[in-house]
Amino acid sequence: MSVPTGLHPSPRARPGLRLDLAAAIVLFAALVVASLLVGVGDLGGAGGLQLLVVSRVPRTLAAILTGAGLAIAGLVMQTLAKNRFVEPMTAGTGQAAGLGILAMTILAPGASIALKSLAATVAAFAGTALFLALVRRLPPTQPFLVPLFAIVYGGVVGAVTTAVAWETDLLQYLDIWTNGEFSAVMQGRYELLWVNAAIVAAAWWVADRLTILSLGRDTAVGLGLNYAVMLQAGLAIVALVAGVTVATVGAIPFVGLVVPALVARRYGEDVRAVLPIIAAGGAGLVLACDLLARVVRFPYELPVGTVLAVVGAAVFLAVIFARPRQT
Amino acid sequence: MKFPLSILAGSVVALALGTAAASATDIETATGAVEIDRTPKTIAVYDIAALDTINALGVTVAGVPDRLFLPELQPLARTAEVVGTIFEPDLEALNALAPDLVVVGGRSARQASETARVAQTIDMTIDGTELLDETLARIETYGILFGKEDRAETLAATLDEDIAEARAAVEGKGDALIIMTNGPKISVYGPGTRFGWLHSELGIPPAVDDLGAGIHGDAVSFEFVASANPDWLIVVDRAAAIGSGEQNARATLDNVLVRGTKAWSEGHVIYLPAADFYIAAGGADATGRILKAITEGFTAGK
Numbered sequence: 001m002s003v004p005t006g007l008h009p010s011p012r013a014r015p016g017l018r019l020d021l022a023a024a025i026v027l028f029a030a031l032v033v034a035s036l037l038v039g040v041g042d043l044g045g046a047g048g049l050q051l052l053v054v055s056r057v058p059r060t061l062a063a064i065l066t067g068a069g070l071a072i073a074g075l076v077m078q079t080l081a082k083n084r085f086v087e088p089m090t091a092g093t094g095q096a097a098g099l100g101i102l103a104m105t106i107l108a109p110g111a112s113i114a115l116k117s118l119a120a121t122v123a124a125f126a127g128t129a130l131f132l133a134l135v136r137r138l139p140p141t142q143p144f145l146v147p148l149f150a151i152v153y154g155g156v157v158g159a160v161t162t163a164v165a166w167e168t169d170l171l172q173y174l175d176i177w178t179n180g181e182f183s184a185v186m187q188g189r190y191e192l193l194w195v196n197a198a199i200v201a202a203a204w205w206v207a208d209r210l211t212i213l214s215l216g217r218d219t220a221v222g223l224g225l226n227y228a229v230m231l232q233a234g235l236a237i238v239a240l241v242a243g244v245t246v247a248t249v250g251a252i253p254f255v256g257l258v259v260p261a262l263v264a265r266r267y268g269e270d271v272r273a274v275l276p277i278i279a280a281g282g283a284g285l286v287l288a289c290d291l292l293a294r295v296v297r298f299p300y301e302l303p304v305g306t307v308l309a310v311v312g313a314a315v316f317l318a319v320i321f322a323r324p325r326q327t
Numbered sequence: 328m329k330f331p332l333s334i335l336a337g338s339v340v341a342l343a344l345g346t347a348a349a350s351a352t353d354i355e356t357a358t359g360a361v362e363i364d365r366t367p368k369t370i371a372v373y374d375i376a377a378l379d380t381i382n383a384l385g386v387t388v389a390g391v392p393d394r395l396f397l398p399e400l401q402p403l404a405r406t407a408e409v410v411g412t413i414f415e416p417d418l419e420a421l422n423a424l425a426p427d428l429v430v431v432g433g434r435s436a437r438q439a440s441e442t443a444r445v446a447q448t449i450d451m452t453i454d455g456t457e458l459l460d461e462t463l464a465r466i467e468t469y470g471i472l473f474g475k476e477d478r479a480e481t482l483a484a485t486l487d488e489d490i491a492e493a494r495a496a497v498e499g500k501g502d503a504l505i506i507m508t509n510g511p512k513i514s515v516y517g518p519g520t521r522f523g524w525l526h527s528e529l530g531i532p533p534a535v536d537d538l539g540a541g542i543h544g545d546a547v548s549f550e551f552v553a554s555a556n557p558d559w560l561i562v563v564d565r566a567a568a569i570g571s572g573e574q575n576a577r578a579t580l581d582n583v584l585v586r587g588t589k590a591w592s593e594g595h596v597i598y599l600p601a602a603d604f605y606i607a608a609g610g611a612d613a614t615g616r617i618l619k620a621i622t623e624g625f626t627a628g629k
Contacts, residue, residue, distance in 0.1 A: 299551055
């Protein structure tokens with residue numbers, strides 16, 4: 001429907017949206033109910049209510065908060081890099097967050113999850129800032145160089161992390177820590193993820209400025225935007241989501257890539273209009289994949305990161321090969 | 328006087344070499360019977376379990392990996408040369424050491440083809456399901472190989488005693504679930520896994536019958552532990568085993584769902600010596616310590 005550049009009329013004007021929205025709400029509600037019902041424990045027993053409160057509700061919320069946060073981080077990162085094919089977890093942000101956790105583990109082994117998240121966020125901020133500074137030097141006429149560069153950059157940061165972990169005998173430990181998984185989520189062990197909710201709200205607050213930011217530096221400055229401040233704000237959003245998520249549940253790939261790309265393709269580039277759809281889409285995708293992770297090897301768990309890598313890769317290929325519809 | 332002495336010394340060495348060469352023998356390894364010259368003098372060992380047993384026999388080891396994991400093996404760091412890690416042998420250092428025999432096993436078994444380029448290498452890997460039998464067999468084999476038959480017999484007798492005590496202690500005490508904690512996450516190990524010998528050889532009934540046999544265990548949620556509701560929890564802290572000093576197993580397990588199990592509410596939670604169990608199981612002393620921990624845990628818990 002839309003050409004992926006410039007400003008668009010509000011998607012509210014489009015007739016298909018209301019139907020889409022209704023279908024999405026029904027689907028999302030079904031996923032939430034399923035997530036509350038699926039698990040190893042027996043809800044019908046005496047401790048059923050307790051199980052719901054300490055295990056199922058936290059897990060469902062954790063998946064929703066993670067998905068929404070990662071999708072919004074992906075949207076912001078794509079806006080900053082002006083390219084639809086980058087996302088935090090494959091472009092060095094997630095790897096840098098892992099490096100932060102590793103550094104904290106080596107320097108202060110007993111540090112709390114909150115401290116590790118802080119270290120992960122700081123490292124993610126630095127890693128993402130360097131990525132964006134380097135991406136700016138790529139020729140703008142070659143958009144596919146950006147995702148290629150992102151993969152190489154993510155690989156290099158990941159390799160540094162691996163090397164440090166290898167030297168300190170923490171390789172498998174780091175692997176297990178940072179492989180995205182909700183199996184350990186329960187009451188008292190996921191609450192830090194509420195930071196993601198605050199970040200989605202913050203992104204909503206600066207949505208119009210993000211839209212202007214996506215027009216490029218010159219246009220943005222011409223329209224009166226404080227470009228440097230917005231760039232830092234965008235970086236902070238991406239880094240905080242990556243830091244908190246990697247430290248709490250691990251790295252989860254593809255959400256930040258496929259959700260914003262798909263939603264933008266269908267509903268346009270106006271950040272304020274698409275932001276709720278992207279947040280809900282990310283939440284739904286992660287929730288659905290976590291359900292699969294719980295069911296495929298029941299009663300054992302698969303890492304949701306593995307499920308998403310498979311599902312996400314399939315969706316991403318579909319996105320690449322499908323022709324964008326033109327009006 | 329010097330001249331005759333050195334001739335004498337030379338002839339003693341020749342005699343010793345002659346004896347050694349004459350007593351080439353077949354010994355049982357993980358990859359089958361291997362013919363080997365008896366009593367090799369310079370030995371490099373890349374497996375912590377093998378190192379534990381060989382050290383317990385009183386044999387001097389010349390080459391060891393950079394990390395020894397067990398505090399009991401730390402003295403070796405002062406006397407032996409470091410010849411790489413258990414995952415990556417330093418072939419130059421190994422070559423400089425010029426060993427007669429290299430022992431690999433478990434995590435280092437894959438390096439056998441590399442180290443075999445430097446010296447004869449035997450793979451002494453010990454499997455998980457018949458660990459105690461294999462531990463005893465290895466003690467005997469090393470005894471013959473290094474000419475320490477008497478010491479080997481004593482070690483085997485001690486271990487037999489520990490095994491008998493552990494079997495008696497667990498008898499009729501109910502079922503157990505083996506859990507490994509990985510920082511905040513947990514996985515469980517059933518009868519077919521590398522920790523399965525606790526079930527198959529000591530006779531502790533598994534709390535969940537149809538557990539998978541994945542070598543790294545199966546990742547589970549805390550709901551799984553709550554619903555398995557075992558009489559005993561046998562816990563190994565992976566982070567502690569590899570010495571990372573991370574979040575401890577108790578903190579990971581101390582939550583509403585685990586607290587509700589029979590095991591937790593009755594204090595039936597046994598924390599095994601992590602490095603002995605995860606890194607060095609099959610070593611004579613390490614296995615003894617594991618068995619003692621089992622005996623003590625099950626006896627104290629009644």
